Amino acid sequence: MTYIAIIGDIISSKKIEQRPEVQKKLQRILEEINTYYASVITSPFTITTGDEFQALLLPNSIVFKIIDTISMQFQPYQIRFGIGLGSILTDINPQQSIGADGPAYWQARSAINYIHDKNDYGINHLAVSLDDSNMTEYINAVLSACEFIKSKWTTSQYEILEGLLKEGIYEEKFSHKNMAQLLGLSPSSFNKRLKSSGLKIYLRNKKLASDLLLKAFEKKKGEVKNDQS
Template identity: 40%
Template sequence: MYFAVIGDMIGSRTLSDRQSAQNSLQEALEEVNRFYTDSLASLFTITLGDEFQGLLNDADELMEIVDRIRFSVYPLKLRFGIGVGSMSTEILHDVSIGSDGPAYWAAREATKYIQENNDYGYSEICVRLYLEHKNELEEQMTETVNSVLRLCGRMEKSWTKSQYAFVREVMLKYNYGTAGEYYQKKIAEELGISPQMVSSRMKNTGLTTYISARQNIEKMMQARWGDQNE
């Protein structure tokens, strides 16, 4: 089983400088391709100007990769469809264009769902599973993952601009930290603020809970579907 990711910019046609936006996206994808290359079956590739896709071997860093892209291109907004399934064609590591199969079919279905179901603006990431014989447990697990993602989306929408800026800076510097934890003293030194301020912002944003939820999504998806590659 593979994990396909398809993303696109939200409202790209209304951007005043689409070229700058595309350049920002390209830089973010290139950085992810360098940093997470061992996790990628196919490198992230821009496919239609504002759309891109990539293929992961496992889910161990799935949400971290998605978040890395999201926070890198801010204030641009992206939506992501994540598909779990097999592949029907040859997989090329250096480029994801041309590859196809159930994993990508599921990712496209997930992207379409987001477009058609706004959920008050909270749903920007959706997971779909493509199996010939899905059972009730598979359906329940997929819905649980999507429910957690929606809750995380609601958390994000509650952040103030300064809180979002803090989370973004921490995420881009330290990703998901060490086992979901961050060394607050080091963050304080690098950001030039007091440890008490870091502690307060961590608490007020619920960052550790947010990261824990997303890491549990990775663990759940890997345990259920990723290990089938082994």
């Protein structure tokens, strides 16, 4: 069976003051994620060291929503995320993501290494790694564009995505009026802030990246089926 493996790595963790408190904050966030998104989580988000955590998910269309939710809640600290797609060779622990191993995690680790090697001057914190090198390149190009857009946001622009996530929204079509009210803004002020953020392009590209990842999964599933027949 093919899974999505996620490895998260806190950026510059050794420079963080009050690291125990920050690690507790991360633990609380991951526990909430594990509960809220339990339907797509096979092995829950688990802190494996003081600086890293990982999880194993069923292939799904909300993986980038999950990652952005973690990132938003963990501010002002930053995390790099590596996503891998593949099988697991060991037993899977449904209680914690420790001990499992296989191509899915190897690919996620490869994605983390990719970010270390090519982080676009510290802007890029998200990458995937797949068996299909062309698809990997396509998805990472889309994700890099998203990361560039996000790197230009002000605090007030971040608040728009944070507000959308709190409402369970992760797509470019949403009620401007409702979000303006949620953020305590006039419609004109909200639209001005939204337009300058490029958020709709960001969400459109995240949808594209998700679609491409699922396409890669379907291709891999077909290859496995053919090998078994």
